[in-house]
Amino acid sequence: MFTCASCAVTACRTGQLDQMPKNCPMRDREFFEKVLEEYFKPENHDFFVASAMVEAIGYCRWPRLREVAEFAGRMGYRRLGLAFCVGLRREAAVVERVLRKQGFEVVSVACKTGSIPKDRAGIPAGYRVNPGAYEAMCNPIAQAELLNRAETQFNICLGLCVGHDSLFYKYSEAMVTTLVAKDRVTGNNPAAAIYCAEGYFKDRLELDKP
Numbered sequence: 001m002f003t004c005a006s007c008a009v010t011a012c013r014t015g016q017l018d019q020m021p022k023n024c025p026m027r028d029r030e031f032f033e034k035v036l037e038e039y040f041k042p043e044n045h046d047f048f049v050a051s052a053m054v055e056a057i058g059y060c061r062w063p064r065l066r067e068v069a070e071f072a073g074r075m076g077y078r079r080l081g082l083a084f085c086v087g088l089r090r091e092a093a094v095v096e097r098v099l100r101k102q103g104f105e106v107v108s109v110a111c112k113t114g115s116i117p118k119d120r121a122g123i124p125a126g127y128r129v130n131p132g133a134y135e136a137m138c139n140p141i142a143q144a145e146l147l148n149r150a151e152t153q154f155n156i157c158l159g160l161c162v163g164h165d166s167l168f169y170k171y172s173e174a175m176v177t178t179l180v181a182k183d184r185v186t187g188n189n190p191a192a193a194i195y196c197a198e199g200y201f202k203d204r205l206e207l208d209k210p
């Protein structure tokens with residue numbers, strides 16, 4: 001089993017391969033040589049190099065929104081898809097405006113598109129956020145399909161729920177990047193709970209659970 005997350009050596013980072021732990025995945029050199037070839041496939045190479053360029057050029061200066069625009073520009077994309085959560089509709093409007101200002105065409109689709117009640121998708125009655133009120137299901141598959149239909153070249157995920165985002169990634173024909181990861185408790189900053197896992201968030205992360 002690989003346990004990189006608890007590795008104290010990180011020989012992969014330093015290049016001191018003689019220090020790698022016993023269960024280090026790097027012991028299988030053949031595997032890594034094979035994977036390296038994947039990056040040279042035409043559909044991956046420019047994409048990968050553009051990612052590295054954006055990382056290096058804007059390092060610690062460009063916010064992620066700028067990085068998305070810079071990356072899309074370097075890839076020559078003109079039409080971008082924006083799949084957003086209706087809870088972040090104001091933010092979606094800002095993102096749309098910023099990207100349009102950069103010369104992109106932006107096709108945006110909200111998560112509640114279709115306005116299909118949750119029970120029609122087989123979600124049990126006990127799982128309503130606002131019982132008694134009209135509650136449309138989130139529809140990440142429709143979001144992806146609508147962006148596919150619009151032939152977007154690159155899709156941006158803005159605040160989709162855990163799992164809904166996964167379905168969106170699965171059905172999107174264009175590559176996807178996540179601009180905002182939904183976290184209702186931390187103002188969409190999931191890292192906050194990680195930074196404070198031993199403190200303020202200890203109980204909510206159930207760290208003391210036997």
Ligand code: SF4
Pocket residue numbers: 003004005007008009010011012013020021023024025026
């Ligand atoms: S790849 Fe090897 S050296 Fe790098 S973190 Fe994982 S176990 Fe550690």
